[in-house]
Amino acid sequence: MKRLPSRLLLLVLVLAALAAAAGGWYAHRPLALAADKVEFTVARGMGMRQAAAAIERAGVGVDARLLALLARLTDRDARIKAGSYEVHAGITPWQLILKLSDGDVTQGELLLPEGWTFGQLRQMLESHPDLEPDSAGLSEAEILARIGAREARAEGLFFPDTYLFDKRSGALAVLQRAYAAMQARVDKAWAERDPATPLASPYEALILASIVEKETGRAEDRGLVASVFANRLRIGMRLQTDPTVIYGLGPDFDGRLRRMHLDTDHPWNTYTRAGLPPTPIAMPGEAALRAAVQPPQSDFLYFVARGDGSSEFSRDLAAHNRAVNKYIRNGGGG
Known part of the structure; x- marks a missing residue:
């Protein structure tokens, strides 16, 4: 193989150095943005050239061809990750390539x-x-x-x-x-359950927790609300909780619970059916789950809302009826 003449070799080296210098200048020059913040999305399956074109269209003042070339020369063109990105004023082409290849998504x-x-x-x-x-x-x-x-x-x-x-x-x-x-x-709540729980499975715990979640107005009452339902389940007493009835009515419920609703049988009507309903009625939080499987010991069988978010708990029907007469104008309870 013939060697390049020394003058031609020198010219090639000078051109290469100039190209490297130009590339370095371009890579670290802040880009113009259409706004202080520009958002763009790199869709799954996009290559670097497609991503660069999408970035340019979004309002980043970058030459898509040069950006793709810079990514290829630095061996990062195949490492870009799909997702949504956000860039701010002052970002350079090199920082943009690093953001894409690192998957620094918003x-x-x-x-x-x-x-x-x-x-x-x-x-x-x-x-x-x-x-x-x-x-x-x-x-x-x-x-x-x-x-x-x-x-x-x-x-x-x-x-x-x-x-x-x-x-x-x-x-x-x-x-x-x-x-x-x-x-x-x-799973964690069930593993830590009270051995005396009347619940038969983790799913039953989830169902009861969802009822406790819907019936609790104040966090400090959550445990006693759960104890009422646990006590009723133990003795075979119907839960008679309004939120399950409302859930079963679905979109037909107009916001006002009537006697006919309580008397109309359906799988979630705990006034007409004993035991737990067939599914949860909402998403319970961790505190409701804990209360459902570890309720405090009590002999309460009833509660009624006082109207301020708290509940009045009763041990027998006579006491419950007195509480209902006192607070009924502010809402009902279990």
């Missing part, structure tokens, strides 16, 4: 409130601006299958908490995390 935040139903949860997830509604159009059974749930019904299976997630991730991924979190909480 996060969304979602609060799942205690006491919400699956219907409320699903509506919020599928309308959240930072989540892909990949559960939309799926039946309840299909959703449960997608997240690996064993149960036949979705109600109550998701732990209420604040969840952080990568923007543009799917609603199913959040549901899967919330399901796993609830499974862990239920």
Whole structure:
């Protein structure tokens, strides 16, 4: 092989040095942005050139071809990660490439409130601006299958908490995390249950916890509310709790519970049927789960709401009727 003439070799070396200097200057020059903050999404399956074009379209003043070339020359073009990103004034092309290859995606935040139903949860997830509604159009059974749930019904299976997630991730991924979190909480609560509990399974604990969650106005009453239901279950007394009746009425409930509702039989009517309803009625929090499996010892069989969020507890029907007469104008109780 012939060697390059010394002058030509020198020219090649000079050009290479100039190119490297130009590349270094470009890599570390702050980019112009269309706003102080620009957000963009790198979709799954995008290559670096496609991602660079999407970034340019979003309002980042970058030459898509040069950005893709810089990523290829630094061996980071195949390492970019899908997701939503956020860049601010002063960012350079090299910092942008590092952000893409490190997967430094922006996060969304979602609060799942205690006491919400699956219907409320699903509506919020599928309308959240930072989540892909990949559960939309799926039946309840299909959703449960997608997240690996064993149960036949979705109600109550998701732990209420604040969840952080990568923007543009799917609603199913959040549901899967919330399901796993609830499974862990239920398993822990069941392992620490009172041996005298009248509950037969972790799922029954979840059902009772959901009722306690809906019936408790003040945290300090939660344990005694659970003890009332545990005492009733032990002696075969019907739970007679309004929230289960309301849940069973579904969208037909107009906000006012009437005598005919209490007398109309359905699987969640604990006035007409003994024992627990067939499913939870809401998402219980950790405190409600603990109360359901470790209620304090008491001989209370009744309670009524006082109207200020607290409850009046009674041991017998006569005392309960007196409490109802005193507080009925401010609402009813169990």
